[in-house]
Amino acid sequence: MESKHITLLAVESSCDETAASVVRDGREVLSNVIASQIDLHTIYGGVVPEIASRKHIENVIPVIEQALAEAGMTIKDMDGICVTYGPGLVGALLVGVGAAKAISYAAGKPLIGVHHIEGHISANYICHKELEPPFLCLVASGGHSHLVMVNDYGEYDIIGRTRDDAAGEAFDKVARSIGLGYPGGPKIDAVSRQGNKNAIPFPRASVEGAPYDFSFSGVKSAVLNYINGCRMKGESYSQADIAASFQEAVVDVLVSHTMLAAENFGVKEVAMAGGVACNSALRAKMQEACDSRKYRLYYPEPVFCTDNAAMIGAAGYYEFIKGRQDGWDLNAVPGLKLANNVKLANSANSANCKKVVDKEA
Numbered sequence: 001m002e003s004k005h006i007t008l009l010a011v012e013s014s015c016d017e018t019a020a021s022v023v024r025d026g027r028e029v030l031s032n033v034i035a036s037q038i039d040l041h042t043i044y045g046g047v048v049p050e051i052a053s054r055k056h057i058e059n060v061i062p063v064i065e066q067a068l069a070e071a072g073m074t075i076k077d078m079d080g081i082c083v084t085y086g087p088g089l090v091g092a093l094l095v096g097v098g099a100a101k102a103i104s105y106a107a108g109k110p111l112i113g114v115h116h117i118e119g120h121i122s123a124n125y126i127c128h129k130e131l132e133p134p135f136l137c138l139v140a141s142g143g144h145s146h147l148v149m150v151n152d153y154g155e156y157d158i159i160g161r162t163r164d165d166a167a168g169e170a171f172d173k174v175a176r177s178i179g180l181g182y183p184g185g186p187k188i189d190a191v192s193r194q195g196n197k198n199a200i201p202f203p204r205a206s207v208e209g210a211p212y213d214f215s216f217s218g219v220k221s222a223v224l225n226y227i228n229g230c231r232m233k234g235e236s237y238s239q240a241d242i243a244a245s246f247q248e249a250v251v252d253v254l255v256s257h258t259m260l261a262a263e264n265f266g267v268k269e270v271a272m273a274g275g276v277a278c279n280s281a282l283r284a285k286m287q288e289a290c291d292s293r294k295y296r297l298y299y300p301e302p303v304f305c306t307d308n309a310a311m312i313g314a315a316g317y318y319e320f321i322k323g324r325q326d327g328w329d330l331n332a333v334p335g336l337k338l339a340n341n342v343k344l345a346n347s348a349n350s351a352n353c354k355k356v357v358d359k360e361a
């Protein structure tokens with residue numbers, strides 16, 4: 001007799017993507033629908049929370065219907081409904097949480113709230129069927145830069161985090177300041193190919209006494225100072241050289257901190273997750289570093305690195321099989337934490353979707 005599969009519907013709306021997916025047994029993606037709002041927010045240079053929430057309301061039901069249709073299933077075939085309930089923009093999260101609660105109540109299906117970062121990490125399970133904890137994961141996105149020890153499914157220790165900007169946030173702000181526009185990461189990645197990564201020695205910051213923490217606001221300011229200096233001297237500057245040198249500085253720090261953590265924690269399995277894990281220079285340099293130490297490196301394919309609902313279905317599956325289920329009081333938690341680690345005491349993650357328009361840069 002064929003063993004029973006667990007099929008889950010997953011919903012994600014924490015920032016500017018309305019997404020729904022049907023995932024079987026945590027690792028097999030039957031459908032993955034993503035309605036991106038990037039075009040809408042590009043004119044403002046970043047995500048405008050109120051516009052994001054309104055767009056999620058318009059998109060959420062059609063996206064869920066499409067995900068079920070593409071999987072060739074109906075809500076009756078689902079074993080449960082997973083939804084991102086934090087961290088993220090509160091108004092955006094509320095749309096997904098509200099929709100998931102209504103559907104699960106109406107259909108009489110279990111509801112499972114999922115942590116967005118846990119989703120990013122779990123995207124690796126989709127792309128690497130053999131990957132199992134324990135492993136070290138670098139989570140680098142528009143809102144987060146964390147080094148996470150994945151001890152077991154759903155069991156994490158955050159061993160490092162950013163003290164200021166997230167890596168993707170720095171990419172987005174620098175891109176804006178050199179005239180590349182939003183979203184900055186993919187544009188800097190592309191332009192860097194024409195630039196010299198050693199042209200400008202931008203700083204590689206580390207935090208005293210916290211070797212796994214990150215700080216990216218200094219390199220962002222250094223880029224602005226460099227541009228202002230050139231302008232004041234009436235000198236021209238190369239957009240490609242700035243992009244390539246900035247990218248190299250960020251990638252250097254991400255790779256060296258990850259390698260230090262892997263070494264000190266005795267881990268030989270290293271993973272990456274989040275939008276910045278799409279970066280070609282990061283992938284190449286991390287691969288080189290892992291190869292030379294005989295570590296195994298995992299990262300998801302690009303569509304599962306940036307925000308999507310399949311990763312929420314993957315993370316939700318491991319909660320579901322443990323029997324964890326949420327009640328109708330499940331609410332959006334914009335500053336939701338991943339693990340109770342002392343290092344998080346000063347957490348600044350109430351603004352986890354850092355793609356939000358910021359006048360600073």
Ligand code: KG4
Binds near residue numbers: 280
């Ligand atoms: O994971 P994600 O979709 O959203 C958050 O949870 O924040 O990540 C989006 C971030 C943006 O900051 C974007 O600029 C960055 O990931 N990103 C990249 C690349 N592709 C996306 N950064 C560097 N290089 C890329 N190729």
Ligand code: ZN
Binds near residue numbers: 120141307
């Ligand atoms: Zn994300």
